[in-house]
Amino acid sequence: MRRILIIGGGYAGFYVAWRLEKYLRPGEAQVTMVDPLPYMTYQPFLPEVLAGSIEARHSVILHRRHLRKTRLLTAKVSYLDHAAKTATLQFPDGHEDTETYDIVVVTGGAVTRTFPIPGVGAQAVGLKNIEEAVFIRDTLLRNIDMAASLPPGPAREKLLTVVFVGGGYAGIEAFGELRALATATLKRYPELSPAETHFHLIEATGRILPEVSEKTSRWVLRHLAARGAQVHLNTQLDSAVEGTIRLSTGEEFETGLLVWTAGVLANPALARHTDLPIDERGRLRARADLRVGTDDTPIADAWTAGDIAAIPDLSGGGVGGFTVPNAQNAIRQGKLLARNLRDTLRGGEAKRYFHRNLGAVATLGLGSGVFQSGPIVVKGFPAWVMHRGYHVLAIPTWERKWRVLWGWWNNLWLGRDTAGLRGLQTPRGTFEEADSYSRPAPQAAPGATEAPTVR
Structure with missing residues (x-):
């Protein structure tokens, strides 16, 4: 079996794995997906979540509920060495391990872009x-x-x-x-x-x-x-x-x-720690068929999609000649990438991504x-x-x-639910305060006058 490693469980990565579960025959390939989170966030619903129109849990898709044939690893990729076809994984408890693969799909997404503004x-x-x-x-x-x-x-x-x-x-x-x-x-x-x-x-x-x-x-x-x-x-x-x-x-x-x-920028935690080609904006260089590389020099067994990739926009409506980093493109690219993987595994040709914004x-x-x-x-x-x-x-x-x-x-x-939960950022605060009452009161210094107790 060919070993397919998907790095990133966002829009593109989730759809690649989800579709491959439908496309692949038993024993045709083993699919592994690595992501530090156990769920995919549907980001277009975030404004409605912060407004109380949608329950927070309902805007995320749990990987293990819907990816039943995919091997799932909750970890970060600290380095991707495509020459050796290995990925170094860092797990939540701090230990590291190495994952080998035959084909890699990089869909590491993007992070918030900030500037060095004081405060x-x-x-x-x-x-x-x-x-x-x-x-x-x-x-x-x-x-x-x-x-x-x-x-x-x-x-x-x-x-x-x-x-x-x-x-x-x-x-x-x-x-x-x-x-x-x-x-x-x-x-x-x-x-x-x-x-x-x-x-x-x-x-x-x-x-x-x-x-x-x-x-x-x-x-x-x-x-x-x-x-x-x-x-x-x-x-x-x-x-x-x-x-x-x-x-x-x-x-x-x-x-x-x-x-x-x-704005956003391609995930630097992955883009800066790989031997795959990166452009001047920190994105993986990609072809229109979603392979990593250029038209002249494709990288064998390396694919990419989503916000981390600089994918040519064949419709002519992109920014700087590349597809816009948004959910609409990431989802469609993920679906096409899964089809291209299926077809190339069976000796077929990969199709190029073309989508005109409607x-x-x-x-x-x-x-x-x-x-x-x-x-x-x-x-x-x-x-x-x-x-x-x-x-x-x-x-x-x-x-x-x-x-x-x-x-x-x-x-x-x-009506709109306007209830807020104060202690989510400090959930142990109440317990720590209660625990402090069970400790012995500090002894007063010799000669000190004890303050009166106010009841």
Whole structure:
């Protein structure tokens, strides 16, 4: 049997393994998938997770539930030596092992792209995984609750100020959904008013949502402004030290929540630790048929797909001649890669990846969205319905589709769930406090006066 090693269990990696389980004959190949997480996150649902429209667990697909023929290893790849056809794996307990293979599929994905701006590393949170979405949601709800117990002033204003950096699809969708969550939550706080909340989005270029037309982009700006949100175009974040936001325009204010959604880059943990060819942007060099290499020098037995790969865009609609790093391309590339593996194992030819983008759809909060396909533009509630319809069809497995639909149905009749869980980041805090009461009280120093006990 040929040994196929898939590195990465995100969109592309999951679909490669999932489809190979259907395509391969018994005994034709052994498939192993390596990923540090036991699940795949459906990232288009992260904005709805942080808004409370979808349960966090329902936006992830558990590998072991749906990949029943694939050998799964929960580990990181610390080095990929394709010349020797070995991968060095680092497991959660710290030990390392070596995995050998005949064919490798690299789908390591991408990570959040940041810049060396003072304070960002200590203050900001990204939006690439489910844990970050839950953290953003709970932080907003906690800040609102704390602000309600404070008198009007700088401390209260800081807690009610939210800042996003990055005006692409991820940033705009999360920004709009979080604004909607804040508005819904404040209805239960008579001490606060929506006018006291401040939502800022900082974008370095002159427009948001580059995937849609300039006219549609301006409509989104007006829509957000009508809901009390402020978008700073042609503006850069200069500093975020201790929550004090300083912009390139000279504006300065404090924030209790800073979210960074200013793009992604190919996963450097893998791209910098392999002998496979890497381009100037840290991506694996790839051909249109999803093999690693170039048209002149393909690398035998090495394949790639998703955000980590620089795959030529044959449709002519990509950025810099390459496919855009998004879920739509990663899923389709994963499906094609599985077919190409099947066909080449049986002596056939690999097909080239070609996909023409048919449109873009985004949610701007509960009941509002925008869709554009060529000259056709849909706004408001119809676009929001189209967004939900598309993504519930796109999320893999019927089991997850039904869970998402059931959550939406409950929200329709019961309303948005605005409950936040404070202790998720420090779950042992309560126990540690209780344990401290069982310890002997410290002995007072000789001659010291014992303080009176207040009851």
